[in-house]
Amino acid sequence: MINLHWIILLPIIFGTVVKLLPLKTAKKLMVLFQAVLLVLVFVIFIEVRKNGTILENIGGWPDTISITLRADLLASAMALLTCLLFLAMLTFVQNKHYADHLFFFLFLSLESLIIGIFLSNDLFNIFVLIEAATLIITILIMYKKTNLSIYDGMMYFLINVVAMSFFLMGLGMLYKKIGVLDFYALETALSQVKDPDSMILPYAFMITAVSLKAALMPLFSWLPKAHGTPSAPSEVSAILSGLYVKTGVYLFIRLQLAFSPLINTSELFMVLGFITAIVGFVLAFAQTDIKLLLAYSTVSQIGLIMVGINMGSPQAYWGGLYHIMNHAVFKSTLFLTAGMIITEYKTRNLDEIKGVFNLMPAVGMATVISILGIVGAPLFNGSISKYLISEGSSGSWIEYGLIFINLGTIIVFIKYGQLLFGESGKKETANSDILEKAVVLGLSMLCFFGGIFGSELISILFEVNFPVEILSHGVKLLLFVGSLFLGLVIYYGLFKKKNYLAVLNAIELGFNEICLSITLFFAFMVIYLKITL
Incomplete structure (x- = not known):
């Protein structure tokens, strides 16, 4: 059995050791190391699935005194997600000029701390790690x-x-x-x-x-x-928006569970999540800076997650947890592709970026698939998590609120998607780095597989079964098509020529x-x- 503390310590130890090696060798070894770490965490995840929660007391002291690490299904799944995304980012950054020994040391140290937050069972230890x-x-x-x-x-x-x-x-x-x-x-x-x-x-x-x-x-x-x-590196933005912000949601879940015998604020935070989701997409729509648009969109999606986990319905709760995973994948992809687009076009202004599909086909394809994921298009990962949250809210006002939130998300990404079309003004196809293209296409395909095999993945990750009913899913499909049509009408009818929300900037x-x-x-x-x- 692999000790949990090694999973936390290995990245920071390796990040220190590779400083002694030539940079080219260190870069290659880091990808290999990250792949091995992913396998080790996967072994722990399998062990948790088979035998239940793993507890490890550092130093052999009693539970309430020693540093205790805990790997249950949620913690081990989050650690697995962390290792997967860091593997993608370390591959993506291989040919970046700023990626030196110090950058990799800091990046791997951050991975250690994030995994530690997920596996720690003590509030003070979590405070130190944060x-x-x-x-x-x-x-x-x-x-x-x-x-x-x-x-x-x-x-x-x-x-x-x-x-x-x-x-x-x-x-x-x-x-x-x-x-x-x-x-x-x-x-x-x-x-x-x-x-x-x-x-x-x-x-x-x-x-x-x-x-x-x-x-x-x-x-x-x-x-x-x-x-x-x-000027933040795109892989840093991807990790922060796709993964690190989820440590707050994770700690919220743990804290609420611990205080549940005395204090129940689920209804309050469901409402706050709903308001957060609306404010997030409104401010996202007001942006012309593509990274700021994606950042405010993260605020909206966090609001949606909070609605799901606080609703009191098992379907909505597990849908919210699955949306944590889904959002990590498609938002990481969107930030990485945005970084590639900014590098090519030398601007972050959405109005000045056109023709990405023609100029950067692989980036355009990854962006499209990720957008389909975040808007909850059928067959993509966001559709499954949003379906479960919606099913959990059936018959309440939140059900209609979720339709409104998704409509807002659709309008935001109709606006964002404009960068894919039109004439780029450049004659030749961009010569993007092959590793960068491989990473964004690989992550975007996870958006597709997360939709096709959504029910199976939820069962594997959380050991719960929520089969998607064909009739209900058909209704959600029609609802999505209707929302997409309405979103197109609203955007092109009201906001295409003039952004009335720009004053919010x-x-x-x-x-x-x-x-x-x-x-x-x-x-x-x-x-x-x-x-x-």
Whole structure:
């Protein structure tokens, strides 16, 4: 049996060792290493499926004292997703001029920390891992050392330090009252607490920080700065938007489960998720910068995920978890292809990019498939996760709200998809790097296979079975076609000639305003809990 702590330590150890090797050799070895790591994590995933949750106590101390690692189905599936995406990114970056020893060390260290967040069973350990990841991500955002990237990197760092200070405050209060921070022990201890009011402040402090990490309304304004900053390497943006933001959602799930004996805020966060989804696609549509459009779209999709996991329906919950996987794949692909497009066209302005299909056929194909995934087109991965979330909401107002959210997503990507068509103004087909094309096409095909074999993948990943009913799926197909037609009418009828939402681009929260929004969110949570408990 492979020890869990080696899965966390190996990337950072390897990233240190390869600094001693010539860069060309190091690059090739890193791809090989990542493939081996993916196999090792897959073996752990199979072991969890066969024998149940794996617990590992570092040092042999009792459960509530030692550093405890836990691999259940969700944690091992997320670790598997992490290794798969990092394998794709390390392959993608092979021929990049800025990819030196330091970049790879930082990138592999980030992988170690992300896997550690998923496998850790202790809230304080997670706090330490997130703080370390924040520092590394800040350096990666600023890696090309332009003025704007340095500003965006520092904004990201300072905002997350403030948020995690709230988290640490909640941890301290929780430990003082309960005496444990282990998730399993915490759930048991909280079930014995007779006064729920005593947990309001610890919960409010921690959930405020977690909501910011997950980019929920109104705490998402840091995300576009971090994920869409102009000079951040595209593979860094892909990992941040496709994967790292999910650590906030993952921690939200764990925290909600631990506090479930005393506090239930699922209905509140379902509503907040719904609002986040709407605000996200509205702000995405207002953008002309293709990376910012994709970044705000991530905010919208996180809102959709939060709706699913908080709805209280098994179908919606597992649909939300599957959408975490799906979004990681198609959004990573979209950010990588966007980076390739920006490199070729020397601009990020959507209005200035035309004819990608003719100039960059492989990139155009990967972009189309990823768009079909994110809008929930039949046969693609997003259709399965959105279908399950929609089925879980059947008969409620959320069902109609989800139709509206998907309509908004369709309109956003009708706008984005314009870069595929028209005349590029260049006579020759772009000579893109073969590895880059292989990666984006490979990831985009996962969007297709994730739709064709969606039910089977959900069964493999989560050991739950939700067969898709043909009649119900047929209704969803008609609904998608109708939404697509309506989206085309709305875009070309109202917004094609003039973007009436462009005025929203002038709205930008500074550091002080974001700190104020964090404080107000915390105050709102305290008042809400006081009223409802």
